[in-house]
Amino acid sequence: MDAQSQVKFKYSWLSNKKNDLSFKVQETETVQQIIRNPLLLTLLRLVFEETSEIPPSRVQLYDAGLKIFLRQWNHTKDVGDETYKKMTLNQKEGLLSYVAWMSYVDGEYFVKQQQLEQYITKYIQKISITKIQPEFAIRQSQQVLQSIQAQHSLFSEWTPGIYAFSVLSFHEYLAAKAIVEGYTFKEIEQTLKYLVDQLTESRWYQIGILAAAMLPNxxxxxxxxxxxxxxxxxxxxxxxxxxxxxxxxxxxxxxxxxxxxxxxxxxxxxxxxxxxxxxxxxxxxxxxxxxxxxxxxxxxxxxxxxxxxxxxxxxxxxxxxxxxxxxxxxxxxxxxxxxxxxxxxxxxxxxxxxxxxxxxxx
Structure with missing residues (x-):
């Protein structure tokens, strides 16, 4: 199916949804920018079916869709990993944001498993109340990675031992979220200066735009x-x-x-x-x-x-x-x-x- 046929198919699919989702999508310019992506289209559907509304901005759509996506998977999938099961929704969002930021800073869209486990280990240690022994933290990170892969099509194993976010725009969104939520440097001013310094590279442009949309001011x-x-x-x-x-x-x-x-x-x-x-x-x-x-x-x-x-x-x-x-x-x-x-x-x-x-x- 060519690109034009895919777009026609998706508009047709949307038009069959309740409360005329097709019309709402066509009058929402921000959402028009993402309907060509199957995963983001799924998030759009999830948000609309739960709220009967489409958030007015891209960031609000991502945020609402991510929360629903995580919550639904928790209810429908068997989570064997106790560490991941005990994480709150905010902690799971924080984990994905932290991984997104660290890999983005390292310039990696595709991350080797060992590096990814190191990111997860650092995050687990960051949120743990008690000190965790390094060996145990590594085992936990491996289990958490398996849980994420089993539950979320947001993040997947592209080839054996190589992982990536399924959609670049979600990688960008979560990296920007890490800035706002404080998963980067100690002070947000330091992070924002770092971000602006990176704008000589075009790959940081969307992070700058998304961060502006997400900051309290x-x-x-x-x-x-x-x-x-x-x-x-x-x-x-x-x-x-x-x-x-x-x-x-x-x-x-x-x-x-x-x-x-x-x-x-x-x-x-x-x-x-x-x-x-x-x-x-x-x-x-x-x-x-x-x-x-x-x-x-x-x-x-x-x-x-x-x-x-x-x-x-x-x-x-x-x-x-x-x-x-x-x-x-x-x-x-x-x-x-x-x-x-x-x-x-x-x-x-x-x-x-x-x-x-x-x-x-x-």
């Missing part, structure tokens, strides 16, 4: 990301004249469009990518683009003729992607101070010297 993280972006682009000297021109141009278009949206649009044109951030920042730009505005077409044509070297385009692409992390972090943040959000949006795609004056306060 995302101000500190998003300001750190903004400062990371400013430092990154300030070091790219060959692009400074363009960015200064772009700053001046964005404020001289007679209030036709939001300046930050206009700057985003110009960069999107140069990179010849979908006008995603710009359209989200300004509905009028989105409307004019859909209407094939002559003004926007002329701007796009002129910008696409500009001579940027391949290396400059690569830098612009990374700059755009880092800014996307900041933008999506703002859009998904559960709690963000309004004045900080407004300043972060206004200073998107500005040269560092024109950019945010926000200070980081832990």
């Amino acid at each position: 995302a101000d500190y993280l998003l300001i750190l990301i903004k400062q990371k972006i400013d430092v990154f682009i300030k070091e790219k000297l060959t692009l400074q004249p363009f960015l200064k021109w772009l700053e001046q141009k964005s404020f001289s278009i007679n209030n036709t469009y939001n300046p930050a949206a206009f700057r985003a649009f110009c960069i999107e044109c140069i990179l010849e990518i979908e006008a995603e951030i710009s359209c989200n920042l300004d509905n009028s730009l989105s409307t004019d683009l859909a209407a094939n505005s002559t003004q926007l077409n002329n701007i796009a044509s002129e910008l696409q003729k500009c001579r940027f070297s391949d290396s400059q385009k690569q830098v612009l692409q990374q700059y755009y992607e880092l800014s996307r992390v900041l933008f999506e972090g703002m859009e998904n943040a559960g709690n963000l101070t309004g004045s900080i959000q407004e300043e972060l949006k206004q200073t998107l795609f500005l040269p560092a010297e024109f950019s945010s004056v926000l200070e980081v306060s832990a």
Whole structure:
């Protein structure tokens, strides 16, 4: 079955569920992003059948689905391992989060059994009231691993002795959860600084966005990301004249469009990518683009003729992607101070010297 047929099949399957789940899915943009994944689709079904609702955000869907998934497996499967059986639901979530974080930091999507058992051993020792002898802790970790494999299709043995989370997005979600729940460094500020330092690697982008959505307040993280972006682009000297021109141009278009949206649009044109951030920042730009505005077409044509070297385009692409992390972090943040959000949006795609004056306060 090809990809298009699979999507049609899944929409058909959803439409047979009670309370018109198909309609609810189609009107929920966040959920549309995950319906192509069988495991996440199963979680969507579990959540809907228990609550008759679809959580409004991806993080809330993951959280609700994970709790239901763990609870149902506890009731339907025989758990022979006493250590895992005695763990609370929060401890089981904590174990999966800790494993996700440790393996993510180590750069491992596929983890050897010995390494995985070491992660589990450290977690068991962390939550144990009494001291556990190393030999006994290792045996416990082996039993716990067998229980996880038997119960949860979230985590499985891909080849003999090699384990991985079944879905990358769940690996990312649980790693971000480990940050928020405190399974990383001693202080969360230390963890957030570590996370932002890793954003030079694209594999950390989703962790940054998910962490912003899960934090009680995302101000500190998003300001750190903004400062990371400013430092990154300030070091790219060959692009400074363009960015200064772009700053001046964005404020001289007679209030036709939001300046930050206009700057985003110009960069999107140069990179010849979908006008995603710009359209989200300004509905009028989105409307004019859909209407094939002559003004926007002329701007796009002129910008696409500009001579940027391949290396400059690569830098612009990374700059755009880092800014996307900041933008999506703002859009998904559960709690963000309004004045900080407004300043972060206004200073998107500005040269560092024109950019945010926000200070980081832990």
